[in-house]
Amino acid sequence: MVAMAWPTASxxxxxxxxxxxxxxxxxxxxxxxxxxxxxxxxxxxLGRLFEYVGNIVAAPDWEYAPTVAWKMLExxxxxxxxxxxxxxxxxxxxxxxxxxSAPHPAVSHTMRAIMTTIRSLPELMWALFFVTAVGxxxxxxxxxxxxxSIGYLGKFLAEAIEAVPDxxxxxxxxxxxxxxxxxxxxxxxxxxxxxxxxxxxxxxHNVRAATVLGIVGAGGIGYDMTMAMRLFRxxxxxLILLAIYLAVTILDRLSDRIRARVI
Amino acid sequence: xxxxxxxxxxxINVFPLWLAALAxxxxxxxxxxEIDFRALAWxxxxxxxxxxxxxxPDFSRLGRYxxxxxxxxxMGLWGTALAFLGAFAIAPFxxxxxxxxxxxxxxxxxxxxxxxxxxDLLFAMVFVAAMGxxxxxxxxxxxxxVTGFLGxxxxxxxxxxxPGAYEAVxxxxxxxxxxxxxxxxxxxxxxxxxxxxxxxxxxxxMAAILGLVGAGGIGFEIKTTxxxxxxxxxxxxxxxxxxxxxxIDYLSVWARRKVR
Amino acid sequence: MPTSNxxxxxxxxxxxxxxxxxxxxxxxxGIDLVIEAGSFVVVLGPSGAGKSTLLRCINxxxxxxxxxxxxxxxxxxxxSLRSIRSRVAMVFQRFNLVGRLNVMTNVLCxxxxxxxxxxxxxxxxxxxxxxxxxxxxxxxxxxxxxxxxADRLSGGQQQRVGIARxxxxxxxxxLADEPVASLDPAISEEILxxxxxxxxxxxxxxxxxxxxxYARRYAERIIGLNDGRVVFDGTPEALxxxxxxxxxxx
Numbered sequence: 001m002v003a004m005a006w007p008t009a010s011x012x013x014x015x016x017x018x019x020x021x022x023x024x025x026x027x028x029x030x031x032x033x034x035x036x037x038x039x040x041x042x043x044x045x046l047g048r049l050f051e052y053v054g055n056i057v058a059a060p061d062w063e064y065a066p067t068v069a070w071k072m073l074e075x076x077x078x079x080x081x082x083x084x085x086x087x088x089x090x091x092x093x094x095x096x097x098x099x100x101s102a103p104h105p106a107v108s109h110t111m112r113a114i115m116t117t118i119r120s121l122p123e124l125m126w127a128l129f130f131v132t133a134v135g136x137x138x139x140x141x142x143x144x145x146x147x148x149s150i151g152y153l154g155k156f157l158a159e160a161i162e163a164v165p166d167x168x169x170x171x172x173x174x175x176x177x178x179x180x181x182x183x184x185x186x187x188x189x190x191x192x193x194x195x196x197x198x199x200x201x202x203x204x205h206n207v208r209a210a211t212v213l214g215i216v217g218a219g220g221i222g223y224d225m226t227m228a229m230r231l232f233r234x235x236x237x238x239l240i241l242l243a244i245y246l247a248v249t250i251l252d253r254l255s256d257r258i259r260a261r262v263i
Numbered sequence: 264x265x266x267x268x269x270x271x272x273x274x275i276n277v278f279p280l281w282l283a284a285l286a287x288x289x290x291x292x293x294x295x296x297e298i299d300f301r302a303l304a305w306x307x308x309x310x311x312x313x314x315x316x317x318x319x320p321d322f323s324r325l326g327r328y329x330x331x332x333x334x335x336x337x338m339g340l341w342g343t344a345l346a347f348l349g350a351f352a353i354a355p356f357x358x359x360x361x362x363x364x365x366x367x368x369x370x371x372x373x374x375x376x377x378x379x380x381x382x383d384l385l386f387a388m389v390f391v392a393a394m395g396x397x398x399x400x401x402x403x404x405x406x407x408x409v410t411g412f413l414g415x416x417x418x419x420x421x422x423x424x425x426p427g428a429y430e431a432v433x434x435x436x437x438x439x440x441x442x443x444x445x446x447x448x449x450x451x452x453x454x455x456x457x458x459x460x461x462x463x464x465x466x467x468x469m470a471a472i473l474g475l476v477g478a479g480g481i482g483f484e485i486k487t488t489x490x491x492x493x494x495x496x497x498x499x500x501x502x503x504x505x506x507x508x509x510x511i512d513y514l515s516v517w518a519r520r521k522v523r
Numbered sequence: 524m525p526t527s528n529x530x531x532x533x534x535x536x537x538x539x540x541x542x543x544x545x546x547x548x549x550x551x552x553g554i555d556l557v558i559e560a561g562s563f564v565v566v567l568g569p570s571g572a573g574k575s576t577l578l579r580c581i582n583x584x585x586x587x588x589x590x591x592x593x594x595x596x597x598x599x600x601x602x603s604l605r606s607i608r609s610r611v612a613m614v615f616q617r618f619n620l621v622g623r624l625n626v627m628t629n630v631l632c633x634x635x636x637x638x639x640x641x642x643x644x645x646x647x648x649x650x651x652x653x654x655x656x657x658x659x660x661x662x663x664x665x666x667x668x669x670x671x672x673a674d675r676l677s678g679g680q681q682q683r684v685g686i687a688r689x690x691x692x693x694x695x696x697x698l699a700d701e702p703v704a705s706l707d708p709a710i711s712e713e714i715l716x717x718x719x720x721x722x723x724x725x726x727x728x729x730x731x732x733x734x735x736x737y738a739r740r741y742a743e744r745i746i747g748l749n750d751g752r753v754v755f756d757g758t759p760e761a762l763x764x765x766x767x768x769x770x771x772x773x
Contacts, residue, residue, distance in 0.1 A: 003650040004642060007628040009670045013646075028344055031337035034330075035398045035479070045394040049403075052393030077292035084289050120505055122472045124384070128489070132313045133306035138296040143303060208382040215388070215476065219296070225385075229392045241385070248380040262281075431619035431685070434582055435692055436608035436636020444644045445632055449623045 060242070061235035068221070068236075072243045075220035076251065078138050078213070079206040082145025087199055090150045094157025094195075100169070101161055101183050112158065119151035123209045127218035138219030145206050145213075156198050160191035200259045204252050211244050320502055321495035328481065328503045335480035336507065338398050339467030342405025346466075347459055349410030354417035355443040360426055363439050375418070378411025383469050387478040398479025405466050405473070416458050420451040456522050464508075464515040471504050532596055534560040534696050534727040535581060539590035542576050542751075550576040551587070552751035558729060560695070563722045565742035566731040567755075569771050572748040574731035578698045581729070582611045595695065609636045612689035614718075616701040618681040622674030626665065626684050629673050630656040633691030659690035663717060679710035686717060697721065699730040703737070715741050735767065 005011035012018070093111060095101045102108035123144045130140030164187050172186040214222025221240060228236040293300075322328075353371055355361050362368035383404045390400030421443075428446040437445065448455070474482015481504055488497040535558040542551040550573045558564055566574045579585040580592055583604045592599040594607050612633065620629045634652040635643060642648070660666045663683040668676065673684060682702060689697055699718060703711035715730075719741050722728035732738050738745050739759045747755030747762075747770035754769045755762070 004647050005650055005653065006646055007625065007631055007648060007653065024344075028340060031340045034334050034337040035341065035402070036334075042399070045399055048395075049390060049393045052389070056389075074296060077296055080288065081292050081296070081298070084285065120508065121501075122468070124472060124475055129310070129313065130306070133310040134302045137298075139298050139300070139302055142296075142298060208380075212382060212384040212388075225388065229388065237389075241381070241389075244385065245377060245380050249376060252376075252380070425617075425619075427615060427617050427619035428621050430584060431613070431615055431688070432621075432632050432635065434584060434608060434613045435633050435688065436605055437632065438605075438635075438639055440644055441635045441639065444646075445624075445628075445635065446621050449621055452623060 055234040056238045056241065058238075059235055060238035061233070062239070064236050064239050068224070068239045068243045071221040071224055072247045074138065075210045075214075075222075076207060076247060078141050078220055079145060079203065079210040081142045082210070083149055083199065083203045083206050085142070085146040086149030086153050086202070089146070090153035090157055093150060093154045094161065095183055095187075097154055097158035098161035098187070100164070101179075101187055103179075108158070112155070115151045115154045115158075117151075118147055119155070121148075123148050123213060124216060127213045128216045131217050136217040136219075141210060141213040141218035141220055144218060145209055148209075149202050149206060152202055153195070153199065157191060157195050160194050161187045164190040196262060197259055200255045204248075204255055207248055207251050211248075316494035317498040317501070319495050320498035321493075322499045324496070325499070325503075328484070328500055331481040331484050331500075332503050332507050334398055335470045335474065335482070335504075336467055336511070338401050338405065338470035338473070338478075338480050339463060341402045342409060342466045342470065343459065343463045345402065345406030346409035346413050346462070349406065350413035350417050353410065353414045354421060355439075355447060357414060357418035358421035358447075360422055360424075360429060361439070361443060361447060371414075372418075375411045375414040378407050379415060380411070381408060383408040383473060384476060387473045388476050391477045396477045396479070396483070401470055401473040401478030401480060404478060405469055409462055409466060413458065413462060417451070417455060420454045421447050424450040453522065457519050460515050460518050460522070464511055467511050468508055471508070532560070533557045534562075534595060535729070536593040537577075537581075537590070538593075540577070540580060540587050540592060541589040542573075542580065542585060543588045550751055551580070553590070554751075554753055556746065556753065556756075558727065560727050561722070561725060563719065563728045563741060563743045564730070565738040565745050566729065566748060567733070567735065567738045567745050567770060568731075568748035569733060571750075572770075573751040574733075574748055575700050576751075577748070578613070578700050578729065578731055581696075581698060582608060582613055584613075605636065609692065610694055611696045611698060612692040612694035614682070614685050614689050614697065614699040614702045616704045618678070618685045618705075620673040620681055620684055620688075622672070624673060625670050626660070626673055626676070626687075627653070627656060627669045629684050630659055630687045630691050633659070633688040636692060655693065656687070656691045659687040660684075662690055662721070663687045678706050679713060682706065682710075682714055683717065686714070686721075690721070694726065696727040696729070699728070701731055701733070704733070711737070735762075738762070 006013050008014055093115075096103075097108050097111035097115060099105065099108045102111070126144035126147055127140055130143045134140055134143075168190055169182055169186045172182055177185060210220045211225075212220075212222045214220040214224065215226045217223065221244065225237065225240050228234075228240060353375060356363070356367050357371035357375055359368055362371065386404035386407050387401055390404055394400050424447060428450060429442055432442045432446045470480050471482045474480040474484070475486045477483055477486075481500060485497055485500045485504075488494075488500065535556070537554050537556040540551055540554040541549075543549045552573075554573075554577060566577060568574050576585055580587050581594065581599065583599050583601075595610060597603050597607060599607050621632075628646065631648055631652060634648065634655060638649065638652065657666065657669070660669060663686050665680060665683050665687065668680065673681065676684065682705075686702075697718070702718070703714050706714065711734075715737060718728055718730060730741070739762060742759050745755065745757065745759055745762055746753060747766065749770050749772075755766050
């Protein structure tokens with residue numbers, strides 16, 4: 001047996017690494033005991049999964065394609081509307097939430113708290129909530145997406161505004177700018193480019209979110225997906241999943257290209 | 264008198280064009296979806312009433328709720344663990360300056376993109392339909408989607424390592440795996456751990472949501488109670504989820520600060 | 524100690540070596556060279572002359588567009604890279620250490636070519652490999668810093684770690700690509716003295732430099748490169764001003 005060792009003074013792995021590894025193993029084992037895993041055991045479950053996926057991949061229903069394409073387009077439109085609304089509304093709200101542009105610290109604190117609360121619930125829950133209020137259809141979906149996006153965009157804009165160096169503000173104040181003018185000529189122009197970049201990321205996220213809102217009736221392709229699964233129409237399910245993958249991938253790439261141009 | 268015609272032409276301001284295009288898209292989309300935004304205003308009263316039902320949270324079954332929250336956190340942990348292993352394995356192949364062959368690089372990248380594109384909820388729905396209710400489909404759904412995200416981030420970090428370090432190890436005769444382990448991962452250790460801790464936070468949040476489609480954890484309980492119109496119980500559940508996620512938020516920020 | 528090959532076989536042979544990069548730059552335009560085992564050869568020339576590219580073709584870090592390289596009788600190609608690299612070690616201008624790892628681990632990188640084991644992937648190395656590494660560190664005079672993080676060392680010390688890493692490979696040929704370009708003059712001389720000492724202990728040394736006075740002081744043979752071609756091949760004594768014009772003139 002050849003003598004081996006680790007390249008440390010003690011010949012053993014570094015203590016931080018060992019402690020970390022042991023700690024992680026302990027936590028994961030504890031977690032495992034909390035997870036009651038499916039009936040029939042882990043391997044049987046995996047087997048069922050492979051069988052299901054096999055069914056999906058087997059024979060897609062290509063005649064369903066136009067319907068799916070249309071539904072996907074509607075889903076993307078939902079994401080777009082939600083994002084656009086959020087952008088428009090988060091501009092004034094972000095200005096209010098930033099400590100250096102809010103009329104009073106109480107205002108900025110309240111706005112930040114509201115945004116954090118909005119963000120903490122997922123779009124799906126908000127969609128459920130809006131469906132109860134305004135009924136089924138794409139409107140509750142758009143509202144849910146817009147609301148959560150305001151939570152993110154508003155927070156981001158506020159942080160970007162707060163990060164504007166004092167020098168930029170002084171330069172404008174020295175020429176006699178009032179508070180509103182400071183906001184428009186010193187704060188917004190600096191915070192703007194980062195805000196635009198984040199808007200693209202938010203849009204990419206919202207497209208994904210929009211695809212699932214349908215399961216609570218808030219519009220989009222999610223509803224068709226639930227139906228296809230309930231009726232065991234694997235051929236349609238295949239097309240739906242494909243459409244979602246294509247739409248998300250194409251939009252991601254497009255979004256990256258446009259963002260690179262605009263920034 | 265200066266000749267004004269010799270001044271360079273003022274560049275066209277593109278911004279109003281973009282704005283007009285977006286506004287047009289907005290109108291088109293609204294028409295297409297047949298959305299009437301006024302319905303939101305009318306619905307405010309209904310929303311108020313609906314919210315009111317959550318006003319009196321019922322904590323009588325708190326013990327059970329805490330167990331379910333524990334299950335949810337466990338789902339998040341294991342989903343993260345799986346995603347880390349997947350990303351750790353795939354990322355070196357998806358880093359252009361490490362990958363053994365350009366074709367392998369393309370395939371690894373596309374695989375990661377695919378996993379990232381499909382939302383966890385989608386994976387979860389399919390997995391629940393295939394494997395039945397319970398936390399396992401949720402763990403797998405998170406594991407798969409987040410492998411895509413982490414894998415891409417890890418690969419980009421590996422690509423940013425000083426190429427000289429890779430060259431030197433290769434010039435000593437080391438193979439692909441040795442170069443990855445000796446020059447790759449050590450150079451990006453900090454970012455790797457940081458992102459993993461960050462994503463753990465997000466994954467616990469996700470685990471709660473996945474329960475809504477039956478993939479185990481406290482989300483499923485929320486769905487059932489709401490389905491049975493037991494809003495006071497649902498309110499209690501939502502509070503438990505919210506508080507736990509806040510706590511994990513703070514823990515994650517603390518942990519990331521310690522790693523630096 | 525390095526093993527020496529038979530005294531008649533040259534260490535490195537280069538025939539018709541040419542290299543054109545994807546962006547159209549022609550780094551090497553046909554080089555023919557024979558380098559004897561155990562010699563100290565300096566490749567001299569201005570930046571862009573092709574010195575780096577020549578050295579990197581020898582250990583396979585660059586693939587030539589035409590011509591071939593033969594190291595100790597073996598042709599340098601994809602299949603033979605691993606065995607070539609077990610005989611040829613390289614020292615880099617920017618040291619190319621892994622900053623986060625300690626000095627010993629960096630030097631142990633030199634042993635990776637000989638040990639493609641699963642254990643090496645978790646940094647578990649043989650004790651006799653560590654002894655080789657320690658001896659290499661001793662030869663460069665850095666044994667007291669074995670467990671320090673590499674990025675905490677000064678430039679000169681880092682380069683010595685790089686040299687130790689090369690020595691740990693137990694090579695018969697060492698290539699040094701502008702080893703002192705990032706160092707100040709006093710340290711540069713220490714490094715070049717070290718390389719000279721190593722060569723005298725039996726390793727073929729090929730060093731690329733752009734500093735003429737260093738070339739004159741350390742080389743047994745100088746190869747002048749300009750624009751990818753050999754314009755001079757002789758002893759330092761023969762390096763007249765007229766010759767320098769052909770090397771550095773354009």
